[in-house]
Amino acid sequence: MKHLAALNKYFVKYKWRFLLGTLFTAVSIVFSVFQPILVRQIFDLLDQNIRNYRMLEDTALNGAFRSGFSGTLTFYGLSILGLALLSGFFMFLQRQTLIVMSRYIEYDLKNEIFQQYQRLDLNFFKMNRTGDLMSRITEDVSRVRMYVGPALMYATRTVIMMVMIIWLMWTVNPMLTLYTLSPLPLLAITIYLVNRVIHKKSERIQAQLSNITSVAQESYSGIRVIKSYVQEEPSALHFEQASEAYKQSSISLAKTDALYQPAMALMIGLSVLLTIYIGGVQVIKGNITIGNLAEFVLYVNMLTFPFFSIGWVASMIQRAAASQQRINEFLDERPGIQDAPDAKDMTLKGEIHFSGVSFTYPHTGIQALKDFELTIRPGQKVAVIGRTGSGKSTLAQLLIRMYDPQQGQVKIDGTDIRDLKLSQLRNQISYVPQDVFLFSDTISNNIRFGEPAATEEAVHQAARQASVEKDILQFPDGFNTVVGERGVTLSGGQKQRVSIARALIRDPHIMVFDDCLSAVDARTEKEIIGNLYAYLQDKTAIIITHRIFALFTFDRIIVLDEGRMVETGTHEELLAKNGYYSELYARQQTGEEESVNE
Structure with missing residues (x-):
């Protein structure tokens, strides 16, 4: 859990949602666990009154007895239905608080990672692949959200339910409770051993998923080169190999996960058998009633979900820990280029x-x-x-x-x-880089990127000075033409001139x-140089x-x-x-x- 400790600040930020969600969970479970108590009372009532009914079967009081007994059963039935409805309502409120909280945390975490990416220097981006960066802000964050949302919600529900049910069982019969829960230590050992394996496999899977994303991203970005050199098949084979490694690791993890379900089912089955056998003996001895035995069986069945969810929650937590570890590696990076403590503002x-x-x-x-x-x-x-x-x-x-x-x-x-x-x-400082980059947006917005507050007239003026205005106006949508990714719909010379216009619109010293x-013809070059000569005078x-x-x-x-x-x-x-x-x-x-x- 040490890697997931980085998320504690978000729990503090959304503490009221977390506390309300926990409260709604507890109230929902209270209404749920009191249903077996009513069932116990019904069974005991039936056991006591069946003999009375037989004694009164041929008497005038039989009808009145039957009517009163039916009313009592109806009351208990409606009470159980009411408790179930209330439990479901508070379960709805629980999801509305805890699951919504997880979405807020997901939003904050993605923004934190993106802002960290923007703070880091160029050397960081040269040492890390774009696909890996994308995987950490998407797939890894999604797995972390499963921890702060569903895993946390079910873990809270599991703990509260187990505590309340075991306490209620203990108040009825401590010895029967111990027999019923005796398989739990074996269950805990199984969970511990399997979780260690899951954690290692989850780390490997996330790394392989990042590799797949990187391979795909590089192929899409270099599609022109791939097609030019007729390398579609080798590229597809490379991606297939990366996908095969991911598939094999995922299957291996799925097989490990599959151990949970049979293990949980076995433990639950043993608990039910022990409850029926030991409870039956206790009923015969007169230590407990038939209603107590029915109550115990219902409690064991209610513990089925907590037992099953232990493995599922533990698996999600392990995967989230592996993902958060990868996220922390980047969040802990410190940019080599940053402001000095006493950095100055000056014109x-x-x-x-x-x-x-x-x-x-x-x-x-x-x-x-x-x-x-x-x-x-x-x-x-x-x-x-x-x-x-x-x-x-x-x-x-x-x-x-x-x-x-x-x-x-x-x-x-x-x-x-x-x-x-x-x-x-x-x-x-306005900088026109050698490697021109245009965003998948309108030409106007690409130019205005240098000065977001610039007017439309200023955009046209900058394009005119960069000798690209005539080219832009020839497009059907003019300055509102949307260029493709990295400006792929424009020629090399047009992209360079739009990049120059982006720098000119800022009007710096x-x-x-x-x-x-480098990508413009001699005539256009002379025109741009003439415009720049006048523009750069001061x-x-x-x-x-x-x-x-x-x-x-x-x-x-x-x-x-x-x-x-x-x-x-x-x-x-x-x-x-x-x-x-x-x-x-x-x-x-x-x-x-x-x-x-x-």
Whole structure:
């Protein structure tokens, strides 16, 4: 139960629902367990009055006796019916409190997990598969809900019912009670042994279910690649293997669960036999009445549900414990990137300084930057150029604090960004990532994601500046066109331009473009650059690219290679050095001329 202790805070939050549910359970059981008492009185009444009836059979009092006796039986019958109705009504109230409480806890737990996911840094998501994350917030939470709802409700009912029934049985005949309950120790040992096996198998099943979810999610996301390489059959085989492992583990658990039912039935059967045999002997000896024996048999039958539910509840608790353990693993994670205790709020002007920055990606061990130095004054436009893997994108990741450098500092306006509030830092920097991501929503809402309070006119203006407005207006629904998952219904260039519009609508002092024009044609590229040149006049901008924008006048261009700055200067200064930049420019010019000739 140590893993499930993390849920105690929710029981405290919904303590009134829990207490009311427990009260309704107790009242329902009270009305239920007093029914055998009425049955006992009926049997004793019958035993006593059958002899009287025979004595009066041929007398004038026979009719009156029969009428009075029938009225008494009718009263007892209606009383039992009334107790059953009251028991059922309070059982309804019990479910309305405890089961509804479990839904509230499920809601809170899912939100807690989702918020935790959003707090965790990029390194966490690179180390964990999306399918596994999805499984923990869906399947695992559902199993935990079964513990805080049905399992808790039936466990409460079982405990209260067993205590009340055993107490009532004890008041009637202690010796017969002991004989009736003698199989219970054997039952407890069986439950303990089987539960240990169930817990281990439940952990394995949940891990395999996460694997199935991950395999399916990766297949759906990479369906284009699968179809392009005609790998449908190998993909199906991979999924089938994962499903087979899950199936075998589930069957194994089902076989273990199956031990409960025969074990419970055996224990109950033994109790009934002992009750009838020992009780019959006691009736013959005159120690108890026939009504007591009938009462005991009914109590044993009433204990059938608690005995059976012990195994079912224990199984649910074990599964929930395994699931909550997996949930706790993520809830206990602490993000490596978070606000300092004395983090500041400040308005950024745009002076950026990388001071002796060295950074190695923790999940791969690849060193992206080595003792890097760079100063950008407010309002400057800086281009970062280099080969793939030279560390260009790492600059952007460090600037918005997706990662922190192992050595050196990244400062804005003279303040280390680790001393700024994360939300304030990221709110004042617009970042267009290399890997464009669009949500399955309208184009308008995808652009407005950068500034949720933006007006429709501002959305159109941002799209115009990103040279995508004309494309959007050609769609039947215009800006209300719903794009598919990850923007699959748009072309690569359109997705990039919508992503640029999303960044422009925020209108910050600092903007970072990470190779965001790789999928647009030369004409559209020139149009976007022209719009950006006017838009960025008073802003600090870092443009990361593998191409040279000759039409854009940069205040400074830096060339990276293996995490170090190997060239820096203006366009003309770098051409004069006849280095990597000059070589890249010459290749690009040759390629453009060949494209025009074709």
